[in-house]
Amino acid sequence: MDTNVTVNDGAATLSLAGRFDFKAHREFREAVEKLLQQSEGRAVQVDMKEVSYLDSSALGMLLMLRDKAKAASRDVALVGVNGNVRQVLDIANFSKLFSIN
Incomplete structure (x- = not known):
């Protein structure tokens, strides 16, 4: 997987x-x-438009991000979510935990 901040x-x-x-x-x-570290006070977006697959460990990693961001008083939104990735997030009820666009 490739990541870019x-x-x-x-x-x-x-x-x-x-x-x-x-x-x-x-x-x-x-x-x-x-x-x-670089985003003091800013909202956090996770752009997932180029994600082709995610599994249960990825869901756990997103929850870890949410917890760390919450501890820093920041909101997390998942953006660019579509296809199979959207289905997995919907099945896991992540829309109750994240803003998903």
Whole structure:
């Protein structure tokens, strides 16, 4: 999986591409730490438009991000979600935990 962190005036964005599974754990965790350090006070967006697959470990990683962001008083939104990725998030009821667009 590829990760990219960008910080703009209104929000910090973590862009993901490829398979979001357990193999991406270390890379995702490092990207989250970088994102939270660079984005003081900003909302956090996870851009998932290029994610082709995610599994239960990816769901756990998203929950970890949510917990860390909440501890820093920041909201997390999942954006660019579609196809199979959207189905997995819907089945897991993630719309109750995240804003999903």
